[in-house]
Amino acid sequence: MSQDLLDYDGALAIVLEHARPRPSRRLPLLDALGRTLAEPVTSQCDLPAFDNSAVDGYAIRLQDLDHTTFIVGREQRAGQPLVGSWLPGVALRVFTGAALPPETGAVAMQEDVELGQGRANLAEPLSLGLHVRRKGEELRCGAEISPSGRRLSPAVAAAAAASGNVEVAVAGQLQLGIVVTGSELVEPGRPLPPGGIYESNGTGLAAATLAMGLGEPLVARVPEDLTATAEAIRALAEHCDVVIATGGVSVGDHDHTHAAFGEAGFERVFWGVRMKPGKPVAFYRRGDQVAFGLPGNPLSTMVCWCVFVRPFVRKALGLPEDVWLEATAQEAIRHRPDRLEFVPVASEGDGVRPFAARGSHMLGGLVAANAMARIEAGRGDVSPGETVRAARLEWFDG
Structure with a gap:
């Protein structure tokens, strides 16, 4: 290499300087699954939205909690509005999720009630609040369900829907493009000729991209040829925020990646880091676009993804840094x-x-x-x- 090697921390700092957040957008919950939240998700209503029964049973008035025998009154099912008055000494027949009148003191589970001659009999008085889900006991309207900077999980999506949300704000997406170079590389599934090697870097980098919640990357596979590599980089750069090339970044006679990025209009920011594996790693820029040149050896490729590309993506998405x-x-x-x-x-x-x-x-x-x-x-x-x-x-x- 013709220039001094950078230390890793200095090289990473340069990479992260170029990781600028993308404009956020609002998406329906299912479309946003796995995306990074750009704003906190908050409850749009109290949860529960009203007092309701936690069990099938009999609702008892607050003023009657010291009693054990009640007249069986009207039935209150889930989804029904509250109607009519509630007289002293009467137990309402209720079902799980049914709305409860504000004067409810407790609900007796039906298994604990003995019925006879139109009356409900308890073995002992109920404690205040037994089997009653109070309005807002889980969340108050406006309460935070999830902070920004986290990926939307199925659990958060469910909680968001339960509290009235239909969409959330997510960080702008990054489109990645991957150029795999190497005349010896063969697509898995095809016959392996003498001297051939099954290509894995494209699959590994694409899988790592998808695992981070990004969209499917664009992948091009080219031989060790300057013109073909430059054309592939140029084509991907038309559609991608980040271009990653694997192979061809060292000093061999057939290592064309640096020149190919130059022909595609990218400026090399650095080349070579004092680290193992991944010493020949390179970083490029073109306007708001960036590119990485990763070594072709499979472990080097994936380690460089972990310690350079992944931190860049996490910062651009508003995610916190990995903790060492x-x-x-x-x-x-x-x-x-x-x-x-x-x-x-x-x-x-x-x-x-x-x-x-x-x-x-x-x-x-x-x-x-x-x-x-x-x-x-x-x-x-x-x-x-x-x-x-x-x-x-x-x-x-x-």
Whole structure:
């Protein structure tokens, strides 16, 4: 590489400077599922909206709570409006969800009531509020259901609907485009010729994009050819906010990605970061658009997604940064002190354990990992019991 390598934190800061939030929009609840909330979701009514019965049974007036025998009065079903007066000494026959008069003191569960000769008999007086759902006891009108900066989950969607919402405000969406370069790459499902390799980076990056709640990315696969790569980048840039190219970012005779981005009108912001895996990672811009050049080795590609592309997307969507916490190494982790290294690990409690397969071409460790450890430059091998920084690997986040 012809220029000095950046340290990771400096490179990430540059990337995040370009992550500008998109204008928000309002969408129906189901269309907004998985999208990042741009505004808090609030209740449009009291929940429950009225006093109602939690069980099938008999409603007792507040003034009659010290009694145990009542005349069985009219029936009140769910969905019926309240009608008529309620005389002292009368128990209303009610069903779950039925509206209760404001003078209700409690509801006796039907299993606890003995009926005979038009009367309802209790073994003992009821306690105040028994089996009564009071208006607004869960939420008051205007109360927050979910803050902004979180993805709309099925539970929040249900609570929003229950409190009268039909739509929510969500962060503007990002459209991603992916260019996979490599003459040796073969689409899975086709016969594998001598020297051929099944292509996985396009699938991995597309899956990571969808898992973050973004729309389906546009994917182009091209051979190691400058013209074809530049044409693919140019075509995707017509429709995408972010373009990601994998492969061709090193210094080989057939590494054309840098030149291809230049021909497509992108300016290179940086190339090369003092880290493993992913040293040749590059970042580009063209107006409000950005692009990433990721190494072609599968593990390098996915690690660079996790530590560069993912933070960019999260900031652009208004999501909080990932949290790196102290963790204890349960096994030794080999490490050269001349660079920062990201190591897929298994997180168990407050401890982490590395995997044997750590080559930049190996996905096995990442498949089994649920966290990423960060081993700082200047540090040698990590011994069992020593601490490292680690973050959860949340493919499906928010």
